[in-house]
Amino acid sequence: MAAIPEQTLLSGYRVPCVGLGTWKSKPGEAGAAVKTAIGLGYRHFDCALIYRNEKDIGQAITEIIDEGIVKREDLFITTKLWNTHHSKARVLEGCKESLANLGLDYIDLYLMHWPIATRDIDGLYPKTPDGKIDVVDIDFIETWTAMQTLVDQGMCRSIGVSNFNSKQIQRIIDIGFKHPLTCNQIEISPYYSNERLIQFCQSKGIVVVAYSPLGSPQRPWAKPDDPKLLEEPEIVKTAAQYNKSPAQVVLRWGVQRGYMVIPKSVSAARMTQNIELFDFELTDDEMKAIHGMNRDVRCCTNSDATHSPYYPFHEEF
Numbered sequence: 642m643a644a645i646p647e648q649t650l651l652s653g654y655r656v657p658c659v660g661l662g663t664w665k666s667k668p669g670e671a672g673a674a675v676k677t678a679i680g681l682g683y684r685h686f687d688c689a690l691i692y693r694n695e696k697d698i699g700q701a702i703t704e705i706i707d708e709g710i711v712k713r714e715d716l717f718i719t720t721k722l723w724n725t726h727h728s729k730a731r732v733l734e735g736c737k738e739s740l741a742n743l744g745l746d747y748i749d750l751y752l753m754h755w756p757i758a759t760r761d762i763d764g765l766y767p768k769t770p771d772g773k774i775d776v777v778d779i780d781f782i783e784t785w786t787a788m789q790t791l792v793d794q795g796m797c798r799s800i801g802v803s804n805f806n807s808k809q810i811q812r813i814i815d816i817g818f819k820h821p822l823t824c825n826q827i828e829i830s831p832y833y834s835n836e837r838l839i840q841f842c843q844s845k846g847i848v849v850v851a852y853s854p855l856g857s858p859q860r861p862w863a864k865p866d867d868p869k870l871l872e873e874p875e876i877v878k879t880a881a882q883y884n885k886s887p888a889q890v891v892l893r894w895g896v897q898r899g900y901m902v903i904p905k906s907v908s909a910a911r912m913t914q915n916i917e918l919f920d921f922e923l924t925d926d927e928m929k930a931i932h933g934m935n936r937d938v939r940c941c942t943n944s945d946a947t948h949s950p951y952y953p954f955h956e957e958f
Contacts, residue, residue, distance in 0.1 A: 660685030662905035672701035695742035727758035732787035751797035
């Protein structure tokens, strides 16, 4: 297997450009998947408090390190601050909770999961009487300011954001914080190419990580008649030419565009395929053909929170 290339964050730390996503991985299977992935050569793992599987993943990491298979410094662990933890006091609590869950002394990359803040009562998904997300007006600048302290205290090495638009990122940059915004994790797939936001982030030195890079075929809200990315004839044909799977072709398209991918899987066979991306290269014509599938349609809209003053998707990019 070819080595997984790395990208360098503005903080100076390096991160493998393919990682294992853990959204929707259930407690029990998430830890087993992480163990399998480490055995296959994965070193980059994407987690979040809201996924509710950090403890399972943390136990697996502890066991793998205790067995001498890897050292802590060999792994790059990302996790995320949830929306209920946006106030200055709650940022510290959120990070401590994830550190305890994961059994780690530090997090490699800590992301603000959304620019949207929600009320810190009634669990992680507080709702208003009319069923909408119970948002509160906490400026993400307050949250980002508190995240600076986490780096100062050694709780995390790098900080970044997820689901931020270009104007929100520019606000953070313009203030000129001590610790840079190193990463924006956003939805990207051939159905949602997100070209302008990718270019904006890369022009600022901000590393882009694509979630749902395969079009999130297992998203709970998918409809039976939704188009299926991995069944697109052009992708299937290209995969056959390279003796690869359609998923490998889509992931290769992503890494050739210069961003990182974190496909989700608990299957050893699929996890193996998802990092075997560096022994072939798509031609310019193949890249353009896949790019032409863009529909500008998101899988993840967080539509219950559109009333937040910080909802990110009202902007073009």
